[in-house]
Amino acid sequence: MxxxxxxxxxxxxxxxxxLLLVTVPLITLLLxxxxxxxxxxxNQVALSNKNLISLYMGQIDTQLRDAERNLLGLMTSDYDAQxxxxxxxxxxxxxxxxxxxxxxxxxxxxxxxxDAFFVYSSSRDDLLNVFKSNIEFAERDQVEQELxxxxxxxSSLVETGSRWFVRKIGExxxxxxxxxxxxLYIGAWVNAKTLLVPLNLIDLGKEGSALLVSHAGELMxxxxxxxxxxxxxxxxxxxxxxxxxxxxxxxxxEPSQEGNFGLAAVIPDRQILQNLPNLSRLTLFISIVSIAxxxxxxxxxxxxxxxxxxxxxxxxxxxxxxxxxxxxxxHKASEEIQMVNQTFNTMMAQIEELKIHVYEEQLxxxxxxxxHLQLQINPHFFMNSLNILFNLAQVKNYELIxxxxxxxxxxxxxxxxxxxxxxxxxxxxxxxxxYVRIQELRFPNSLTCSIEVPxxxxxxxxxxxxxxxxxxxxxxxxxxxxxxxxxxxxxxxxEEGLEPYxxxxxxxxxxxxxxxxxxxxxxxxxxxxxxxxxxxxxxVRQRLQLLYGGKASISCxxxxxxxxxxxxxxxxxxxxxEGG
Numbered sequence: 001m002x003x004x005x006x007x008x009x010x011x012x013x014x015x016x017x018x019l020l021l022v023t024v025p026l027i028t029l030l031l032x033x034x035x036x037x038x039x040x041x042x043n044q045v046a047l048s049n050k051n052l053i054s055l056y057m058g059q060i061d062t063q064l065r066d067a068e069r070n071l072l073g074l075m076t077s078d079y080d081a082q083x084x085x086x087x088x089x090x091x092x093x094x095x096x097x098x099x100x101x102x103x104x105x106x107x108x109x110x111x112x113x114x115d116a117f118f119v120y121s122s123s124r125d126d127l128l129n130v131f132k133s134n135i136e137f138a139e140r141d142q143v144e145q146e147l148x149x150x151x152x153x154x155s156s157l158v159e160t161g162s163r164w165f166v167r168k169i170g171e172x173x174x175x176x177x178x179x180x181x182x183x184l185y186i187g188a189w190v191n192a193k194t195l196l197v198p199l200n201l202i203d204l205g206k207e208g209s210a211l212l213v214s215h216a217g218e219l220m221x222x223x224x225x226x227x228x229x230x231x232x233x234x235x236x237x238x239x240x241x242x243x244x245x246x247x248x249x250x251x252x253x254e255p256s257q258e259g260n261f262g263l264a265a266v267i268p269d270r271q272i273l274q275n276l277p278n279l280s281r282l283t284l285f286i287s288i289v290s291i292a293x294x295x296x297x298x299x300x301x302x303x304x305x306x307x308x309x310x311x312x313x314x315x316x317x318x319x320x321x322x323x324x325x326x327x328x329x330x331h332k333a334s335e336e337i338q339m340v341n342q343t344f345n346t347m348m349a350q351i352e353e354l355k356i357h358v359y360e361e362q363l364x365x366x367x368x369x370x371x372h373l374q375l376q377i378n379p380h381f382f383m384n385s386l387n388i389l390f391n392l393a394q395v396k397n398y399e400l401i402x403x404x405x406x407x408x409x410x411x412x413x414x415x416x417x418x419x420x421x422x423x424x425x426x427x428x429x430x431x432x433x434x435y436v437r438i439q440e441l442r443f444p445n446s447l448t449c450s451i452e453v454p455x456x457x458x459x460x461x462x463x464x465x466x467x468x469x470x471x472x473x474x475x476x477x478x479x480x481x482x483x484x485x486x487x488x489x490x491x492x493x494x495e496e497g498l499e500p501y502x503x504x505x506x507x508x509x510x511x512x513x514x515x516x517x518x519x520x521x522x523x524x525x526x527x528x529x530x531x532x533x534x535x536x537x538x539x540v541r542q543r544l545q546l547l548y549g550g551k552a553s554i555s556c557x558x559x560x561x562x563x564x565x566x567x568x569x570x571x572x573x574x575x576x577x578e579g580g
Contacts, residue, residue, distance in 0.1 A: 081181075308337040553569045
């Protein structure tokens with residue numbers, strides 16, 4: 001990633017970091033102040049409405065508690081109610097029922113939060129229901145049917161309930177309280193709409209709403225249509241929380257102490273914040289403007305300073321890679337940047353000119369050194385060749401003398417052009433085969449050689465005399481008249497990662513390298529042992545260093561079960577470079 005490549009000590013990083021260190025804390029402080037103001041407003045609104053809801057819930061609980069006391073008094077101390085429970089006759093029951101009806105009719109006027117009182121005899125399945133005058137017949141009928149079903153089935157709500165419980169009857173929710181004494185059930189019920197009437201006086205704004213909620217979180221009734229259908233009322237009202245599909249509705253509430261329902265208020269967030277002080281709005285505006293100007297500041301900083309600086313760094317990196325001919329292109333910039341660019345280009349032009357002169361001198365020196373290394377091989381082989389001819393002349397083997405002479409002609413013809421930095425692999429191997437034939441004439445029945453190379457590599461440019469140098473070392477240090485030696489040469493194309501290379505392996509069946517020789521070779525020193533000097537390995541290594549730098553390598557080790565192995569790696573090249 002580019003971010004990871006930016007140095008912490010760079011001017012770019014310091015400028016951008018400095019700008020951010022100044023602006024970000026300031027913007028953060030302004031935003032924090034704004035959000036803190038919003039949170040204070042939220043808390044104040046929530047506290048105010050919580051107190052108001054608690055006050056109204058307390059009034060409702062008080063009225064429900066008073067109605068419950070009236071029912072308890074009727075059940076425990078009223079003679080007529082007791083007569084209905086255990087009448088001596090049917091006439092006594094009817095008379096007592098009439099008296100209880102009159103009493104409840106006079107009492108219900110006193111309880112504004114109660115819609116009806118009722119008395120139910122389970123043995124007679126007889127229900128006395130005393131309503132307020134504003135209750136319609138359809139509602140009365142629905143409630144009476146539900147009471148018959150609840151009380152006739154001895155519902156657990158009746159048997160164990162000690163509080164007002166919520167029941168949905170038809171389309172409306174009702175709060176019911178039932179007391180039992182023997183065969184008689186005495187109770188009261190109220191429509192949720194009746195309980196909600198005083199809440200219409202609460203000012204919760206145009207979009208706010210007061211509502212009653214059951215203990216299970218079901219909406220019983222509300223003063224206004226809710227702005228969102230995905231409001232969660234199941235969290236309870238122990239604390240204030242936000243809800244809704246966008247989590248933008250403030251929910252405050254208070255559970256009833258007398259029943260399994262609660263009173264709540266839903267207030268939209270935007271309605272709360274519309275009374276936010278102008279200072280908070282100004283703070284938010286400044287924060288937004290600052291955030292908007294931050295990218296513009298970074299853009300101007302980048303355009304004025306960072307981009308010209310990046311151009312300069314890019315050119316310097318290319319120069320560091322060896323491309324001294326690059327220059328900073330002319331762009332519209334400040335006067336200081338233009339002066340730096342012009343001075344830099346002038347300086348690089350002078351450096352390039354000096355480098356050309358130095359490079360030409362080094363090139364001439366390198367050519368002379370390479371030719372010297374290649375010519376080091378010639379005197380050594382020349383003496384061996386004359387010795388072979390002398391031996392053949394002594395035995396008067398003219399046919400082999402002719403063959404050897406022809407081989408020598410080819411050999412020296414190749415050597416005379418060995419001042420070239422590269423030859424084709426085909427020419428190198430032809431020279432190697434010619435050289436091996438000369439050595440076979442020198443060591444009859446003691447030396448064999450095999451060469452394996454793919455046809456598509458024969459045009460590959462390689463340094464001359466590389467393979468022959470290692471063949472010469474193997475023959476010099478391995479071939480004896482006691483046991484025949486086989487030398488194999490294999491050439492193949494390999495790949496390591498994405499870099500292809502040519503692998504040349506020269507292997508013999510002789511005694512191999514001694515530990516001392518391997519140690520000296522790996523150290524890069526010229527090697528001398530009891531069999532002579534291994535100058536060929538050092539010679540080739542120096543030539544490869546001059547031609548390829550560090551891209552070529554030579555590895556020497558002993559094979560299994562015996563024999564010396566030399567592994568040469570050359571970069572894969574399809575074109576001949578007359579370097580050196």
